[in-house]
Every structure is written in C-alpha cells, then in structure tokens.
Amino acid sequence: xxxxxxxxxxxxxxxxxxxxxxxxxxxxxxxxxxxxxxxxxxxxxxxxxxxxxxxxxxxxxxxxxxxxxxxxxxxxxxxxxxxxxxxxxxxxxxxxxxxxxx
Amino acid sequence: xxxxxxxxxxxxxxxxxxxxxxxxxxxxxxxxxxxxxxxxxxxxxxxxxxxxxxxxxxxxxxxxxxxxxxxxxxxxxxxxxxxxxxxxxxxxxxxxxxxxxxxxxxxxxxxxxxxxxxxxxxxxxxxxxxxxxxxxxxxxxxxxxxxxxxxxxxxxxxxxxxxxxxxxxxxxxxxxxxxxxxxxxxxxxxxxxxxxxxxxxxxxxxxxxxxxxxxxxxxxxxxxxxxxxxxxxxxxxxxxxxxxxxxxxxxxxxxxxxxxxxxxxxxxxxxxxxxxxxxxxxxxxxxxxxxxxxxxxxxxxxxxxxxxxxxxxxxxxxxxxxxxxxxxxxxxxxxxxxxxxxxxxxxxxxxxxxxxxxxxxxxxxxxxxxxxxxxxxxxxxxxxxxxxxxxxxxxxxxxxxxxxxxxxxxxxxxxxxxxxxxxxxxxxxxxxxxxxxxxxxxxxxxxxxxxxxxxxxxxxxxxxxxxxxxxxxxxxxxxxxxxxxxxxxxxxxxxxxxxxxxxxxxxxxxxxxxxxxxxxxxxxxxxxxxxxxxxxxxxxxxxxxxxxxxxxxxxxxxxxxxxxxxxxxxxxxxxxxxxxxxxxxxxxxxxxxxxxxxxxxxxxxxxxxxxxxxxxxxxxxxxxxxxxxxx
Numbered sequence: 001x002x003x004x005x006x007x008x009x010x011x012x013x014x015x016x017x018x019x020x021x022x023x024x025x026x027x028x029x030x031x032x033x034x035x036x037x038x039x040x041x042x043x044x045x046x047x048x049x050x051x052x053x054x055x056x057x058x059x060x061x062x063x064x065x066x067x068x069x070x071x072x073x074x075x076x077x078x079x080x081x082x083x084x085x086x087x088x089x090x091x092x093x094x095x096x097x098x099x100x101x102x
Numbered sequence: 103x104x105x106x107x108x109x110x111x112x113x114x115x116x117x118x119x120x121x122x123x124x125x126x127x128x129x130x131x132x133x134x135x136x137x138x139x140x141x142x143x144x145x146x147x148x149x150x151x152x153x154x155x156x157x158x159x160x161x162x163x164x165x166x167x168x169x170x171x172x173x174x175x176x177x178x179x180x181x182x183x184x185x186x187x188x189x190x191x192x193x194x195x196x197x198x199x200x201x202x203x204x205x206x207x208x209x210x211x212x213x214x215x216x217x218x219x220x221x222x223x224x225x226x227x228x229x230x231x232x233x234x235x236x237x238x239x240x241x242x243x244x245x246x247x248x249x250x251x252x253x254x255x256x257x258x259x260x261x262x263x264x265x266x267x268x269x270x271x272x273x274x275x276x277x278x279x280x281x282x283x284x285x286x287x288x289x290x291x292x293x294x295x296x297x298x299x300x301x302x303x304x305x306x307x308x309x310x311x312x313x314x315x316x317x318x319x320x321x322x323x324x325x326x327x328x329x330x331x332x333x334x335x336x337x338x339x340x341x342x343x344x345x346x347x348x349x350x351x352x353x354x355x356x357x358x359x360x361x362x363x364x365x366x367x368x369x370x371x372x373x374x375x376x377x378x379x380x381x382x383x384x385x386x387x388x389x390x391x392x393x394x395x396x397x398x399x400x401x402x403x404x405x406x407x408x409x410x411x412x413x414x415x416x417x418x419x420x421x422x423x424x425x426x427x428x429x430x431x432x433x434x435x436x437x438x439x440x441x442x443x444x445x446x447x448x449x450x451x452x453x454x455x456x457x458x459x460x461x462x463x464x465x466x467x468x469x470x471x472x473x474x475x476x477x478x479x480x481x482x483x484x485x486x487x488x489x490x491x492x493x494x495x496x497x498x499x500x501x502x503x504x505x506x507x508x509x510x511x512x513x514x515x516x517x518x519x520x521x522x523x524x525x526x527x528x529x530x531x532x533x534x535x536x537x538x539x540x541x542x543x544x545x546x547x548x549x550x551x552x553x554x555x556x557x558x559x560x561x562x563x564x565x566x567x568x569x570x571x572x573x574x575x576x577x578x579x580x581x582x583x584x585x586x587x588x589x590x591x592x593x594x595x596x597x598x599x600x601x602x603x604x605x606x607x608x609x610x611x612x613x614x615x616x617x618x619x620x621x622x623x624x625x626x627x628x629x630x631x632x633x634x635x636x637x638x639x640x641x642x643x644x645x646x647x648x649x650x651x652x653x654x655x656x657x658x659x660x661x662x663x664x665x666x667x668x669x670x671x672x673x674x675x676x677x678x679x680x681x682x683x684x685x686x687x688x689x690x691x692x693x694x695x696x697x698x699x700x701x702x703x704x705x706x707x708x709x710x711x712x713x714x715x716x717x718x719x720x721x722x723x724x725x726x727x728x729x730x731x732x733x
Contacts, residue, residue, distance in 0.1 A: 085727055095711060
C-alpha cells in the first residue's frame with residue numbers, strides 16, 4: 001500500500017471543508033446546516049490524521065478523537081436546538097428565528 | 103472685670119436663641135422684654151466695663167480673653183478670643199448703647215407687626231454678631247462677625263418679604279456686599295500665607311517687622327481689605343445697595359444702615375491701620391474713595407424725594423468723610439465721626455420713622471409739610487440731628503467731628519491733603535443744603551392732611567436721649583481754638599496713633615476753622631433761601647431743562663444702578679440665555695452622539711440571519727489566515 005502524498009490528502013480535506021462551509025451558508029434548513037458542520041469537522045479531523053501520519057506522530061489521531069468528542073457534544077446541543085425550533089416555529093428554516101435582529 | 107467681657111456678646115445671642123425657639127409662644131411684652139433687655143443688659147455691662155477700663159487701664163492698653171478653641175490645623179490656630187482696647191471700647195459703647203435705645207424705640211414702633219418676635223430675634227442676632235466683629239482678636243473671628251452682620255442685614259432688609267421689592271433689595275444688599283467680602287477673604291488668605299498668623303496683634307507686629315513701607319504684598323493685602331471695607335460701608339464703587347436697603351423697617355435702617363454695621367469698614371481699616379501705614383498709596387486711595395463717595399452721595403441726596411433715601415445717601419456721604427479721615431491718617435478723627443454720626447444719624451432715622459408713621463406711611467417729603475406744629479418733639483429732635491449732620495457750628499456734635507476730619511485733611515503732610523480738604527468742604531456745603539432742604543420741606547410750609555399717629559413714650563424717650571448725645575458727644579474733642587479738649591483722642595491714643603499737627607500748620611487753624619464754619623452757615627442760608635424763602639426759584643431751577651436732566655441723574659444716584667445693570671447684569675442674563683442648553687455639556691453630548699451613531703451603523707450588521715453570521719465568520723477566518731500566512 002503506497003502512502004497518499006500529503007498534498008493530495010490536504011487538498012481533499014480542504015475541498016471537504018469548503019463543501020461544508022458552502023453548505024452551511026447556502027442551506028436554510030437547520031438540519032442540513034448541522035450536517036454541513038459535521039462535514040467541516042471531519043475535514044479538519046482528516047487534515048490532522050494526514051499530518052500526523054506524514055510526520056509519523058500519534059498526535060494527529062489523538063486530536064481526531066478530540067474532534068469526534070466535540071462533534072458528539074455539538075450534535076447533542078444542535079439536535080436539542082433543532083427540536084425546540086421545530087416546536088416553536090413549526091419550521092426548520094433559520095430565517096424564521098431572526099426576531100433578535102438589531 | 104475681664105471675666106465679664108464674654109457676657110456682652112453672649113447676652114444678645116441668648117436673647118436671639120430664646121426668641122427663635124420660644125418667640126411664637128411669648129406674649130408681645132415678653133418678647134420686648136427679652137429683645138430689649140438682652141441688649142440693654144449688655145449696654146449696662148459695657149458701661150461698667152468701660153468705667154473700669156477708664157479708672158484702671160490695663161497695662162498694655164488692652165484686655166484679652168480667650169473663651170475656647172475654634173479650630174486648630176497644623177500651624178493654623180483660631181481661638182474664640184476677645185480683645186478689648188480703646189478702639190473696641192468705643193465701638194462696643196456705640197453698638198450696645200445706641201443699639202439698646204433703638205431696640206427700645208423698635209419695641210413700640212413694631213408693636214403691631216405680626217413678626218414681632220422674628221424682628222427682635224434678628225435684631226439681637228445682629229447685635230451679637232456686631233459685638234463679635236468688634237471684639238474679635240483674630241481675623242477669622244472678625245470675619246465671622248462680619249458675615250453674621252451681613253446675614254442679619256439681609257434678613258432685616260427683607261423683613262417684610264411678602265413684598266417682592268423688599269426681597270429684591272435684600273438680595274441686592276447681600277450680593278453687592280459679597281463682592282467686597284470675597285476680596286476681604288482673599289486678603290485674609292494672603293496675609294496668612296505671608297505672615298503665618300491671623301491673630302490681629304501678632305499679625306500687625308509681624309507685618310511691621312517683615313515688610314517695608316511700600317512692599318507689594320502689603321499693598322495688595324491692604325487693597326483687598328479695603329475692598330471688604332468698601333462693600334460693607336457702602337463706598338464707591340459698591341455703594342448702590344444702601345439706598346435700596348431702606349426697604350427694611352426704620353429701626354433697622356437706624357441700627358444697621360446708619361449707626362453700626364455700615365461703619366464696620368471704618369473700624370476694620372482703623373483696626374488694621376499698621377498695614378495701611380505700610381501701603382501709603384492704598385491709604386491715599388482710601389481717602390480718594392471717601393472724597394468721591396461723599397461728593398456723589400451728597401449730590402444724590404440733594405435730588406431724592408424719599409425721606410429715608412435722603413438719609414441713606416447722607417449716611418454714605420458721612421462714611422465717606424470717615425474714609426477721608428482714614429486716608430489722611432487721622433484715625434481718631436474717623437472714629438470720632440463714627441461715634442457722633444452713630445448718635446445723630448440714628449436720631450434722624452428714628453425721627454423719620456416717627457414722621458412716616460404719623461403721615462400714613464408716606465415717605466415722599468413733598469407730600470409732607472407743616473409738621474412742625476403737629477409733631478413738636480419730633481421736629482426739635484430732628485432739627486438737632488439735622489443740625490449735627492450739617493455741622494452747625496459750636497452747638498452740635500457733628501460740627502466738632504467733621505471739623506476734626508477737615509482739619510486732619512488740611513494738616514496732613516501728604517500732597518492729596520488739600521484736595522481732600524476741598525472736597526470735604528464742598529461736601530459739607532452739600533450736607534447742609536440737603537439736610538435743611540429736608541427739614542424745611544418736611545416741617546415747614548403748608549400741611550398736607552392729618553397727623554395720624556403720635557410717638558409714644560418709648561419712642562419719645564429714645565429721641566430725646568439720642569438728641570442729647572447728638573449735642574454733647576462733640577464736646578469730647580474740640581479744636582485748639584475752642585478749648586482744645588482731647589478726651590477722645592487721649593483715650594484712643596493707646597489703640598491708634600494720634601498725630602499732632604506741627605506748630606507751623608497750627609498757625610493756620612483759625613483760617614481753616616473759619617472757612618468750615620462759613621461753609622456750613624452758607625449752606626444753611628442757601629437752603630433757607632432756596633427751599634423756604636424763594637421756593638418758586640428752587641422749583642424753577644428744578645423744572646428747567648438742565649435742572650430736570652441733572653435732577654434725574656442725581657435721583658438715580660449718578661446712574662450707578664444702570665451702569666452695573668449694563669456692565670454685569672445684562673451680560674450675565676445674555677450669557678445665561680445663551681447657555682440655556684449648557685455649553686459645557688456639548689463635549690459630553692458629542693461623545694454620546696458619536697457612540698449612538700456608531701451603534702446605528704453596527705446595528706445593521708445584526709440581521710438575525712444565521713447564515714450571514716456563518717458567512718462572515720468564514721470570511722473573517724479567511725482574512726485572518728491571509729494576514730497570518732503572508733509575511
């Protein structure tokens with residue numbers, strides 16, 4: 001098994017992150033925005049793993065575990081928000097929750 | 103003997119406390135007993151003390167009593183210390199003796215007034231404050247009394263405060279004297295900064311030891327004290343408050359605005375005379391201020407129609423004489439005139455009060471007339487007072503004291519002496535003219551209406567006693583030609599220097615005396631001719647175009663009120679109007695407005711749209727990364 005060049009791997013991570021960010025910006029639905037954030041988090045995790053293997057260090061994988069934990073917490077909070085939003089506004093469109101605008 | 107000294111100011115103060123806290127529950131006669139009794143008792147004590155002082159003078163010429171510590175901070179110690187020397191003794195006598203007679207008069211004069219207890223409370227407080235002023239052995243304590251009499255003056259001018267004009271006159275008096283008081287306070291601070299003490303005697307000793315004649319610091323300090331004296335004694339340029347102060351009850355005018363408080367400035371300068379000797383220019387300025395004031399006030403008195411305002415201008419003018427005497431270093435002459443003036447001017451005011459009561463509170467002299475037969479006692483006592491004021495030769499106290507001042511100016515070894523003497527002579531003529539104009543118009547001629555009320559026994563007694571003093575007080579000090587009695591100056595010599603004229607100057611005394619006598623007689627003759635014999639002529643002069651303009655100018659007191667209105671009041675009101683929206687607040691208002699503006703700008707970014715926030719976080723992260731990566 002030949003090692004993937006670090007440049008390619010980081011490119012994939014960058015593309016993933018950009019896709020996630022784009023999804024976050026263009027999607028109105030809160031569920032899809034949470035999915036996009038997951039994608040971005042995993043992109044960051046991928047970058048860590050790639051960098052760790054390139055330097056032969058375990059730190060990258062340790063960081064990935066951290067990111068997974070963070071993602072789990074984020075999902076817990078995010079889904080709770082999603083449920084509450086659905087109950088209050090009867091929709092998942094984030095534009096509906098803009099009553100605190102300046 | 104010495105132990106009794108503190109009781110003299112304490113008694114009127116006690117009277118004040120009693121009347122303030124229990125006055126409304128006391129009967130009229132009880133109020134009168136407390137009000138008159140406290141001051142009367144002080145007067146008796148003063149006489150006892152004075153007799154002791156005369157029979158066995160204290161070794162260094164002064165009694166000192168320390169009652170209590172007032173404040174002590176570092177090197178600054180002020181005690182409630184009393185200091186009684188010959189100068190203070192004279193003032194003490196004037197304040198308590200004349201004061202108690204005026205109180206007695208007022209107990210009848212004010213008897214129908216609903217504010218009877220309040221009146222006597224203020225009057226007693228005034229006497230207490232005046233006694234503190236006179237007896238103080240340190241300048242802060244003197245200043246306490248000084249401000250105390252100012253407050254009482256304010257309260258009593260505005261005694262009938264229901265009338266807006268009276269309240270305004272009170273405020274005016276308070277504010278105008280405040281100008282002088284501020285100068286005096288600065289002067290005290292200056293003296294303390296330079297000499298390190300404010301106890302009068304050590305301070306004067308230190309000033310004489312440390313400062314040479316003509317030192318700038320001494321001149322400035324003397325000038326500032328003169329400012330205070332000018333305000334309190336209603337001299338140029340702060341004289342405008344006194345004519346309006348006549349809004350108060352007549353006994354107040356007699357006590358505060360004729361006999362005692364307004365002479366406090368003269369007392370201050372006499373008390374601080376070593377300081378003025380160190381500043382000869384300022385001393386000459388004192389004389390010039392006095393001369394100008396006595397002329398301006400004399401002319402103004404000539405055109406007044408209100409009986410009390412004539413007397414008010416006359417008071418300003420007579421205090422001008424005292425300032426002239428101070429200016430030429432004739433300290434004892436100033437105090438002697440203060441002494442005689444207290445009697446005859448109080449007498450004139452009290453007589454005026456009796457007249458005004460008799461003619462239904464009419465104060466315009468042209469609506470009086472013919473009162474000679476209706477009020478004989480008031481007429482004769484008023485005549486004595488007027489003659490004393492006009493300095494009718496030989497028989498009146500005013501003649502001797504005024505002549506002493508004129509002689510002091512004439513014999514003074516300073517260049518300005520002759521000018522001051524001439525001004526004094528002209529003023530003497532004016533005094534005679536306006537005094538006898540007043541007497542002739544009020545008491546002679548055709549009667550207008552009935553006499554409504556005659557003075558009772560208390561008012562009559564007071565008038566008689568003061569009239570007696572207005573005659574005999576003069577014989578305490580007479581010129582060389584007329585017996586050369588020097589009881590008064592001999593008594594004062596331990597407190598103020600008494601300068602004797604040289605032999606060469608003495609030779610011309612007969613001439614000076616003759617001129618003074620002739621001037622006062624000429625004034626009497628002129629007044630008789632103009633206001634009694636040829637009244638039509640005087641009216642014709644007054645009615646002519648020039649006469650009318652000059653009369654209006656004099657009536658307004660040389661237009662000082664209008665000048666000050668134009669100089670100070672009008673600019674102030676304009677500024678106040680401009681400053682309605684608080685100019686200073688513009689800076690702080692601007693800060694608030696800018697932050698509010700920024701807030702409006704930033705608020706538009708708070709759209710409440712989650713996706714926009716996410717996008718801007720992304721863009722911000724990109725910008726940050728670019729900044730970090732690019733060197």
